[in-house]
Amino acid sequence: MADGARSGRSTDSTGASGPPGANGSPDAPDSIEYEGVGVGTAAVAGPVARMGRPLPEPADVPATGSVGDERAKAFAALAAVAADLRARGAAAGGATADVLEAQAMMAEDPELEDGVQARTDAGKTAARAIHETFAEFHATLAALGDYMAGRVADLDDIAARAIAVASGVPMPGLPRRTEPYVLLAADLAPADTALLDRRLVLALVTAEGGPTSHTAILARAMGIPAVVGAAGVLALADDTPVLVDAATGTVLARPSTEAMEAAVARSCAASAAAAATGPGRTSDGTEVKLLANIGGADDVPAALAAGAEGVGLFRTELLYLDSDQPPTFDAQVKVYKDVFDAFPEGARVVVRTLDAGADKPLPFVPLGEEPNPALGVRGLRAFRAFDGRNEAVLRTQLLAIREAAGTSAPEVWVMAPMVDEVTEAEWFCELAAACGLDVAGGRVGIMVETPASALTAGPILAGRTGFASIGTNDLTQYTMAADRMLGAVGALQDPWHPAVLKLVGVAGAAGRAADKPIGVCGEAAADPLLACVLVGLGVRSLSMAPSAIADVRAALASRTLRDCEARAARAWEAATARDARKAAAA
Structure with missing residues (x-):
């Protein structure tokens, strides 16, 4: 039985046996x-x-229309799905827009279009050509395993929508x-x-x-x-x-x-309790900064309304997506400055540099062929590899951040994604210093997203690295070897797992030893009870969706630091994620 459902079978008042789970x-x-x-x-x-539910599999019968008509119908269906996804994303904004943009790009994949054309040219109907092409890609991605297998669910959703449009019926939903x-x-x-x-x-x-x-x-x-x-x-x-x-x-x-x-x-x-306002702190006065995860200026009003003390994760990928060229220096300065200027003096805004690779391939950051991109040239690696041929993209970004931060009120911090060891951290700090960023003042740091970076956080923080922010989403998937986008292993992708908590604890201890701040900017920070456990493990800033800030603030305010540490210790000693959650809640 999958983790997440209680074992056994229930019996209702009629004596009938209930479903498993x-x-x-x-x-x-x-x-x-x-x-x-x-x-x-x-x-x-x-x-x-x-x-x-989606439509049943389209019948494999000869097309009644011409080859050209069926091809045009299939291409129009894919284009309609892509446009619909983008429209939904634009209406929703925030993280939703990012997710739907990625799906829209999948619907427009040239290889998919080639497969559809080949099948309509062979006499298939538009709906059948879409079905067979997406089924082939489904099998290919599923066979790759790990990160790429996580795209299967998105691919199936796009196929179901396109088949519905090609069949002249409403999309499933x-x-x-x-x-x-x-x-x-x-x-x-x-x-x-x-x-x-x-x-x-x-x-x-x-x-x-x-x-x-x-x-x-x-x-x-x-x-x-x-x-x-x-x-x-x-x-x-x-x-x-x-x-x-x-x-x-x-x-x-x-x-x-x-x-x-x-x-x-x-x-x-x-x-x-969540209606309380003010900075984050435990009931005995330990300060815990409550920050927001944002993708751009459009997300700032919600963060301010929720009482965020700044930004713990400014994702900059949206600037780079859907373009054959990187954004110009001036365009980047404007976007960054719009965000920085929205926050008051004393607030903290942490910018994550471009996380290229894996599910965010960019034509102007060539990475070569990769059988498993999640374990390939991703994040900071993309700019150090290949003799630094992509370094100019990162250098321009750092210069633009420095320019935008120069006249802004908040403290602007910068961190690099997917850093695994001291040499990578030092390389980033050296480049940041060359671009005029405040390395000496401790405002240049790294993300801890792999077991390697967590276990070597001590040597990393002993150098010029000023802070570390733990990305629990990736840290969990790499620790558990479970793609966070793949439903079949969703139960394993749980930051409550004691293995993940122990890695957070190692990083937290390294931060205390070096007297450098450790934060969390993954989804784990938005879980009120887990937020308290993270504080007990040495984390002193939590960044999350603005809608979660009030609940986390209330949870911290009701507990002392000693209580957080006791809950963390109980969770640490548990055997499973479920046991850790129950132990912390006891």
């Missing part, structure tokens, strides 16, 4: 509880509504409801999540995925309570009443009145 609840004779990973702290109740409901799905495509109506969708429940899946990330950004990876939950029929408790990561089908009242009361108390 569920347990009978003592609160009501016919209640069934499913366990997954919660996103948020709210508890809500409502009827289930299931996602619409959200149920048509006029009353509030709990959305239930195997998993949610980013394009569907972007269109959720917050007035109708009370909560999200998925059978697949993990805490860093697209569904979890976008649900957190939108402030929608969710439980992901709840195995067995697809057995529920439409309109089954459920209680979704994001704080405990449980979905209770047919809940008793007492269970609903208790969960809602606790949820209301948590919401009241």
Whole structure:
């Protein structure tokens, strides 16, 4: 049985056996509880509504239209899907726009178009040509394993949408409801999540995925309570009443009145505590900076409204995507300055330099052929490899950051992604210093995203590196050898795993020994209970989606540093991610 669902089978009041992955609840004779990973702290109740399923496989019959007509229909369907994805992304903004832009680029992949054309030229219908081409690519990506296999779910979603358009029927997607409901799905495509109506969708429940899946990330950004990876939950029929408790990561089908009242009361108390404002700190006064993850100036208003003390992760990739040339120096200066000038004096804005490679290939940063890009030339490696042929792109970015920071009020810090050892960190610090950035003042640092960088954080921080920020999303996937975008291993992609927590603890201890700050900018920082554990492991800044800041602030304010350290110690000694979460909550 997959991790995330309780073992055993339940028996309802009729004596029928419940589905695998569920347990009978003592609160009501016919209640069934499913366990997954919660996103948020709210508890809500409502009827289930299931996602619409894609069309069946198109029949392999000769096309009735001409070859040219079928080819044009297929290409038009792919173009319509790409345009629809971009429109949804533009309407949603933030992290959603980034995810949907990546999907739109997949729909426009020239190799896919070549495959579709070859099949329509052979007499296939547009829908069948799309199906066969995407099926071939599905098999290819799945066979590659690791990072590339994570693209399979996105590829399948694009195929389903394109086949629907080519067949002249609506794209698969959200149920048509006029009353509030709990959305239930195997998993949610980013394009569907972007269109959720917050007035109708009370909560999200998925059978697949993990805490860093697209569904979890976008649900957190939108402030929608969710439980992901709840195995067995697809057995529920439409309109089954459920209680979704994001704080405990449980979905209770047919809940008793007492269970609903208790969960809602606790949820209301948590919401009241989250209404507090001010800087992050524990109840005994230990300062923990609460920062926001942003992709550009459009995300700043939400960060300021949430009371963010600055930015812990300014993703700069959006500047570089969908272009054959890197942005000019002047264009970069304007974008960076728009963000910097929005924050007051004393705030901190941490800029991550371009994270090229893996799922973000760029034509002007050539990396050669790679069988496994996630383990290839990615992040800082892209600018050091090949005798520095790509270094000019990074150098221009650092110069633009320096220029934009020169007249801005906040403290501008810069960090490099995918740094694994001392030589890489020193190389980056040397380049940053040559570009005029404040290396001596401790404002040039690195991201800790691999076990190697966590385990050697001591020597790295003993040098010129001024700080480290732990990217728990990548650190978890590399520690667990589990692609964070692949639903089949979503249960393993859990930052609560003791192996991940121990690596965070090693980095935290290195930061204390060197008297240099350690932060977290992965999705783990947005989990209120895990945030307290991270503080107990030595982390002193947490960067997250703005919608999570209030809950994390409230969680820290209710606990002393000693309590955080005790919870961290209990989680550290656990055997599994689930055990660690339960030990910390006890």
